[in-house]
Amino acid sequence: MAKGVNKVILVGNVGQKPEMKAMPSGDPVASFSLATSESWKDKNTGQQQERTEWHHCVAFKGLAGVIGQYVNQGSKLYLEGQLRTTSWEKDGVKRYKTEIIVSDMQMLDSKGGDQQAPQQQYQQQAPQQQQYQQQAPQQQSPVDQYGNQQGNPF
Numbered sequence: 378m379a380k381g382v383n384k385v386i387l388v389g390n391v392g393q394k395p396e397m398k399a400m401p402s403g404d405p406v407a408s409f410s411l412a413t414s415e416s417w418k419d420k421n422t423g424q425q426q427e428r429t430e431w432h433h434c435v436a437f438k439g440l441a442g443v444i445g446q447y448v449n450q451g452s453k454l455y456l457e458g459q460l461r462t463t464s465w466e467k468d469g470v471k472r473y474k475t476e477i478i479v480s481d482m483q484m485l486d487s488k489g490g491d492q493q494a495p496q497q498q499y500q501q502q503a504p505q506q507q508q509y510q511q512q513a514p515q516q517q518s519p520v521d522q523y524g525n526q527q528g529n530p531f
Contacts, residue, residue: 383459383460384457384458384459385477386455387455387477388454388455388456388485389413390411390452390453390454391409391410391411391448391450391451392450393410394448394450395407395444395445395448396408396409397445404437404438405442405445406435406437406441407435407440407442407444407445407448408433408434410431410433411431411434411456412430412431412432413429414428415428433476433477434456434458434476434477435476435479436478436482440480447484453485454483454484455485457479457480457481457482458477458479459477459478460475460476461475461476461477461478462476
């Protein structure tokens with residue numbers, strides 16, 4: 378039997394500065410909303426239409442720390458993650474909340490305020506993958522006026 382796939386990819390803008398909390402273990406948690414918009418031309422009226430969808434997003438551990446430090450209201454992000462729906466009962470009424478559990482993030486603009494993060498991808502690593510490996514320093518080849526490396530490429 379085939380396994381199901383639970384994968385979400387979003388590109389959008391952050392609604393408000395992420396809210397930072399801590400797990401009982403002390404690990405950070407970042408919660409924020411992301412707006413995605415689509416636009417189209419109405420066939421009947423010829424007018425441009427737009428619809429915005431809001432997504433509740435949550436990130437944990439190292440990725441949450443990066444989000445808390447560099448992501449602000451209006452930041453444009455590329456996110457990958459999974460849908461997770463939780464339910465609870467309040468006053469006899471069952472309620473539901475669907476969130477995006479963020480596993481990968483790429484910052485698409487430089488709206489980081491004074492603290493600019495390099496445009497790169499950040500991934501939430503699974504606990505068994507959180508081993509840090511030391512790498513030997515790499516020798517830098519000379520660079521010409523156009524930023525091309527000089528010397529032996531091997």
